[in-house]
Amino acid sequence: MLEIINQVFAIESKSKKENLSLFNRNIDRIYHECDGLGYHIINPLGKAYKNEMTDVEANIVGEIDENMEIVKVLKPIVYKEEGGMTRLIQKGIVIVE
Secondary structure (H helix, E strand, O other): OHHHHHHHHHHHHHHHHOOOOOOHHHHHHHHHHHHHOOEEEEOOOOOEOOOOOOOEEEEEOOOOOOOOEEEEEEEOEEEEEEOOEEEEEEOEEEEEO
């Protein structure tokens, strides 16, 4: 299921880059279905980066400081809810500046 989530995320990223809104409804529907199966997909793009974040693996560009921001997301953060418990099943892979 993670591979499907990652492929849909890549399609969404590429369509946004090319300003293609044609697929937005379909992509939103796929994310809704994933949510119904207990998968929570988080795109941390634009969020402040803190070195103590445990749900992302960051590639840092430039000098490390307190104002770093996630500028690109290669893979989203994915949590899975099972039996009332939520666990991290994929760390996000991000680029930070």
